[in-house]
Amino acid sequence: MKLRGKQVSPLLETNSRFSICVIGLGYIGLPTAAILASKGHNVAGMDVIPQVLDDIRKQGATPEEPGLAQLVLGELESGRFTLSDKPEAADVFIICLPTPILPNKKADMSYVEKGVRSILPLLQKGNMVILESTVPPRTTSDLVAGLVKEIGLDPENDVDLAFAPERVIPGDILLELSTLDRVIGGLTPKAASRAKELYSCFVTGEIVITDSTTAEFVKLVENSYRDVNIAFANELAQLSYDFGIDVRDAIQIANRHPRVNILQPGPGVGGHYIAVDPYFIIDGAPETARMLALARIVNTEMPGLVVKILSDMLGGLQGKNIAILGLAYKADVGDCRESPALEIMKILESGGAKCKVHDPYVKNAGFELYELAEAMEDADAVLVTTGHSDFKNINGAEMLEKAKGNSILDTRRVLDRDSWAKAGWDFRYLGDGRS
Numbered sequence: 258m259k260l261r262g263k264q265v266s267p268l269l270e271t272n273s274r275f276s277i278c279v280i281g282l283g284y285i286g287l288p289t290a291a292i293l294a295s296k297g298h299n300v301a302g303m304d305v306i307p308q309v310l311d312d313i314r315k316q317g318a319t320p321e322e323p324g325l326a327q328l329v330l331g332e333l334e335s336g337r338f339t340l341s342d343k344p345e346a347a348d349v350f351i352i353c354l355p356t357p358i359l360p361n362k363k364a365d366m367s368y369v370e371k372g373v374r375s376i377l378p379l380l381q382k383g384n385m386v387i388l389e390s391t392v393p394p395r396t397t398s399d400l401v402a403g404l405v406k407e408i409g410l411d412p413e414n415d416v417d418l419a420f421a422p423e424r425v426i427p428g429d430i431l432l433e434l435s436t437l438d439r440v441i442g443g444l445t446p447k448a449a450s451r452a453k454e455l456y457s458c459f460v461t462g463e464i465v466i467t468d469s470t471t472a473e474f475v476k477l478v479e480n481s482y483r484d485v486n487i488a489f490a491n492e493l494a495q496l497s498y499d500f501g502i503d504v505r506d507a508i509q510i511a512n513r514h515p516r517v518n519i520l521q522p523g524p525g526v527g528g529h530y531i532a533v534d535p536y537f538i539i540d541g542a543p544e545t546a547r548m549l550a551l552a553r554i555v556n557t558e559m560p561g562l563v564v565k566i567l568s569d570m571l572g573g574l575q576g577k578n579i580a581i582l583g584l585a586y587k588a589d590v591g592d593c594r595e596s597p598a599l600e601i602m603k604i605l606e607s608g609g610a611k612c613k614v615h616d617p618y619v620k621n622a623g624f625e626l627y628e629l630a631e632a633m634e635d636a637d638a639v640l641v642t643t644g645h646s647d648f649k650n651i652n653g654a655e656m657l658e659k660a661k662g663n664s665i666l667d668t669r670r671v672l673d674r675d676s677w678a679k680a681g682w683d684f685r686y687l688g689d690g691r692s
């Protein structure tokens with residue numbers, strides 16, 4: 258099969274055929290279930306929301322995931338993949354349930370706990386239970402093993418408990434599920450190798466096995482590493498105003514050092530993972546995870562800094578109309594979960610400004626979005642919060658005719674400052690402390 262022009266290795270054949278019950282058919286559970294079915298396993302996919310099951314039956318999957326709808330419908334047709342609203346007896350249970358963050362920044366483990374509880378009446382000696390959800394360290398050894406003990410089974414000897422996290426990116430899930438290297442952690446070495454055997458049927462990347470707590474920690478460390486590195490760049494952007502320099506120049510020059518590779522600053526960190534995963538570590542060891550906590554503080558301060566710069570440019574926010582270009586948390590996608598633009602809007606509106614948001618990628622924001630021309634109409638200022646490639650083609654001179662004011666702050670450096678300034682805009686880039 259070819260995905261995004263890349264050849265995915267020919268389907269692997271495994272000698273062991275398992276019956277598998279996948280609990281939770283969202284972004285992760287559905288492709289995992291379908292891919293396992295395509296390798297010859299009998300897979301029951303289970304979800305508590307009837308609409309989720311209906312949608313899968315009708316259309317397979319969202320068209321945004323290349324190849325997924327076709328794979329799902331094909332496996333349903335073959336009978337190897339079935340759908341259910343209740344867990345079914347199986348050799349292997351795979352838990353793909355949400356682990357959102359609570360307002361107090363603790364992991365909400367209620368979905369995982371409920372999901373594991375729902376399979377307990379079916380659990381038999383010799384079964385495998387694999388957790389794929391992103392979870393705080395020690396969830397497999399404490400929460401999952403603890404629940405297994407409640408029904409009188411020994412979590413180390415009677416069943417095999419493992420943690421097999423995901424690293425995939427929406428939009429490329431099917432490709433990345435099969436090709437990325439994976440870490441799998443077992444409560445026991447036997448559990449880790451049994452889980453590895455199962456995942457080897459479709460993972461062509463390397464599978465590294467370890468204990469379950471290390472694997473849980475690794476999953477969180479990956480996104481925490483990115484959060485800390487972004488925070489470093491964002492702190493440099495903050496410092497640019499103290500020292501009157503352009504942070505972009507400074508970073509570009511510093512990156513000429515062969516062992517320096519500083520990221521670019523921005524208006525904050527968004528998405529459901531980088532902005533969330535560090536809290537799962539911080540919560541478990543708040544006194545030790547100082548750098549992770551500080552990185553979160555620096556990154557969450559950025560929307561406030563953006564609003565302060567804009568407010569200074571405008572001489573206050575009260576009654577000002579702001580055209581916000583970009584709601585998504587990153588360029589060229591429509592995902593606005595935890596997007597800094599949402600926080601920026603909130604702060605602008607609490608300061609008395611009115612925001613009109615334009616984002617050609619976002620379909621449903623939960624509030625009204627505007628076409629570019631409508632957003633610009635009567636705008637006192639423009640704020641660019643996402644680096645969508647389309648924005649590069651916006652004509653500054655044409656926009657100035659529609660707007661009321663001429664202030665613009667580009668937090669992503671996506672627009673060409675010279676041409677906009679030439680057209681008459683008071684143009685600032687975030688992190689240019691010279692302006």
Ligand SMILES: NC(=O)c1ccc[n+]([C@@H]2O[C@H](COP(=O)([O-])OP(=O)(O)OC[C@H]3O[C@@H](n4cnc5c(N)ncnc54)[C@H](O)[C@@H]3O)[C@@H](O)[C@H]2O)c1
Nearest residue numbers: 281282283284285304305306353354355356372390391423
């Ligand atoms: N989506 C990603 O790209 C991604 C990447 C890496 C890790 N993860 C992690 O994977 C886990 C799952 O994420 P997702 O994006 O697939 O979530 P999702 O919200 O897309 O899907 C979860 C599904 O579980 C169902 N569900 C809820 N409670 C249930 C229950 N008790 N029994 C059965 N079904 C139930 C929901 O109806 C939903 O369809 C999370 O921990 C997430 O952090 C996701």
